[in-house]
Amino acid sequence: MVSRNAGKLRQHLLIVLLLLFYYSAFTTDVYADDFPMISKQRRIELHNLLIQDCGSCHGMTMKGGLGPALTPEVLKNKSRQMIEVAILQGRPGTPMPPWNILLSKDEVRWLVDTLYSGITP
Amino acid sequence: MNILFKSILLVCLFNLLAACVSLRGTGDLGVVIERATGSVQIVETTNATILKRVENLGDLSHASIVYSRDQRYAYVFGRDGGLSKIDILKGNIDHRIIQSGNSIGGAISQDGKLVAVSNYKPGGVKVFDSNTLDLVADIPAVYGDGKQLSKVVGLVDAPGQRFVFSLYDAGEIWLADLSQGKTEITRFKNIGRQPYDGLITPDGRYYIAGLFGEDGLAVLDLWHPEKGVNRILDDYGRGSKKMPVYKMPHLEGWAMTEDYAFLPAVGRNEVLVVNRRNWKQLASISVHGQPVFVMARPDGRQVWVNFAYPRNDTVQVIDTEQLQITKTLKPGKAVLHMEFTPRGEHVWVSARDEGKVTVYDTDSFNAIATLPMTKPSGIFFTSRAHRIGL
Numbered sequence: 001m002v003s004r005n006a007g008k009l010r011q012h013l014l015i016v017l018l019l020l021f022y023y024s025a026f027t028t029d030v031y032a033d034d035f036p037m038i039s040k041q042r043r044i045e046l047h048n049l050l051i052q053d054c055g056s057c058h059g060m061t062m063k064g065g066l067g068p069a070l071t072p073e074v075l076k077n078k079s080r081q082m083i084e085v086a087i088l089q090g091r092p093g094t095p096m097p098p099w100n101i102l103l104s105k106d107e108v109r110w111l112v113d114t115l116y117s118g119i120t121p
Numbered sequence: 122m123n124i125l126f127k128s129i130l131l132v133c134l135f136n137l138l139a140a141c142v143s144l145r146g147t148g149d150l151g152v153v154i155e156r157a158t159g160s161v162q163i164v165e166t167t168n169a170t171i172l173k174r175v176e177n178l179g180d181l182s183h184a185s186i187v188y189s190r191d192q193r194y195a196y197v198f199g200r201d202g203g204l205s206k207i208d209i210l211k212g213n214i215d216h217r218i219i220q221s222g223n224s225i226g227g228a229i230s231q232d233g234k235l236v237a238v239s240n241y242k243p244g245g246v247k248v249f250d251s252n253t254l255d256l257v258a259d260i261p262a263v264y265g266d267g268k269q270l271s272k273v274v275g276l277v278d279a280p281g282q283r284f285v286f287s288l289y290d291a292g293e294i295w296l297a298d299l300s301q302g303k304t305e306i307t308r309f310k311n312i313g314r315q316p317y318d319g320l321i322t323p324d325g326r327y328y329i330a331g332l333f334g335e336d337g338l339a340v341l342d343l344w345h346p347e348k349g350v351n352r353i354l355d356d357y358g359r360g361s362k363k364m365p366v367y368k369m370p371h372l373e374g375w376a377m378t379e380d381y382a383f384l385p386a387v388g389r390n391e392v393l394v395v396n397r398r399n400w401k402q403l404a405s406i407s408v409h410g411q412p413v414f415v416m417a418r419p420d421g422r423q424v425w426v427n428f429a430y431p432r433n434d435t436v437q438v439i440d441t442e443q444l445q446i447t448k449t450l451k452p453g454k455a456v457l458h459m460e461f462t463p464r465g466e467h468v469w470v471s472a473r474d475e476g477k478v479t480v481y482d483t484d485s486f487n488a489i490a491t492l493p494m495t496k497p498s499g500i501f502f503t504s505r506a507h508r509i510g511l
Binding site: 060 | 274
């Protein structure tokens with residue numbers, strides 16, 4: 001009797017968990033990724049920053065200008081960490097400024113993620 | 122009744138005919154770049170209206186324009202190496218070529234017959250027939266062991282059918298003379314590290330290059346190129362602190378009044394006032410942010426300043442007599458460029474992230490018109506056609 005109840009309880013729990021998991025997929029932000037701390041509004045701002053302001057030197061399609069190209073093809077052989085450091089701290093001896101005054105580490109990671117997957121203007 | 126109908130029809134026909142043959146000049150026209158959509162808006166400044174949009178111009182993320190001397194054609198230099206000749210009367214693309222992989226700007230010759238483009242990739246300058254866009258001269262920016270090509274910046278026209286430009290990677294200024302039907306190059310080496318932009322004074326005499334890699338400015342006197350390149354304003358630049366610069370100031374925007382030149386400080390929230398005779402700094406004016414364009418109203422009485430990200434929602438006006446800020450305006454997010462009407466009664470201001478261009482009366486500072494556009498950036502009026510270096 002006891003073991004049967006326990007089995008039922010476990011079944012219930014499983015269903016509840018499954019339901020929770022199922023609902024969570026819908027109730028959390030549509031961006032169920034590594035960046036829950038970055039709001040939808042902020043993502044729009046960052047995307048605009050990437051294309052418009054970074055694009056001033058790297059080209060709006062990231063094919064390069066005064067700054068180097070940052071397309072997925074170019075980036076695939078480079079370390080993510082190096083790119084993150086370049087954005088956060090700038091690159092001495094080049095016009096690339098340090099962005100750590102204006103952007104958080106998470107925001108920079110999000111930008112780098114976006115660059116690696118390729119931007120769509 | 123029949124007669125009335127017929128006469129109405131006749132009037133209609135006449136109007137239609139008149140519309141077909143109606144003439145207009147182009148002296149009050151201009152072009153505004155819509156950088157994100159690869160399009161431009163043809164505008165007119167008399168009533169501050171949009172006339173027509175022209176599309177399919179490629180990547181316009183750092184686009185600029187020069188005009189044919191008849192002020193009918195606008196040559197658009199795109200980031201993707203595109204060179205487009207737009208007929209601003211017809212409102213269409215007259216001719217378009219892709220002349221390189223990556224370009225940054227251009228210039229038109231003294232006689233209006235040649236259009237030159239400065240390229241990042243492959244580094245150099247290409248010169249085209251302004252009528253047909255056929256290649257006239259190819260000037261690869263070779264340096265070092267002769268195998269490397271430098272990015273080319275700061276290309277301007279100079280009197281005597283010459284073009285002047287700077288080699289970013291090589292630290293050189295080149296003077297290209299096309300007056301004799303061939304291309305004769307004079308190279309000036311070791312002018313300073315990483316020249317990033319250049320300007321020519323409105324009289325066409327001095328070519329000045331800004332240096333990213335060190336402080337000071339490189340100057341070439343085009344009346345005496347044999348004297349070589351000299352340095353002025355040794356303190357001009359980022360200084361020892363090397364403040365981060367989020368947008369390099371544009372040199373083309375340097376405001377020159379009779380006595381003073383107003384320069385954007387690099388990395389500091391200041392506009393510098395410099396004596397034009399001896400290039401000594403007289404004063405610095407504290408402003409809202411890092412200045413990008415510092416432009417004088419055509420009469421020289423006011424200087425208008427816009428700013429780098431993230432303080433780029435503001436424009437300030439400096440009185441050139443008192444050397445003080447007399448007005449602060451908020452045209453909106455991401456103010457990128459300003460252009461005065463030919464005699465300066467109005468100024469057009471583009472606010473990229475607001476999607477609009479605002480036209481201000483420069484006397485009352487009232488906004489007299491707002492024109493919706495998609496991510497507007499550079500504004501270029503046809504009055505540039507007759508100014509050296511623009």
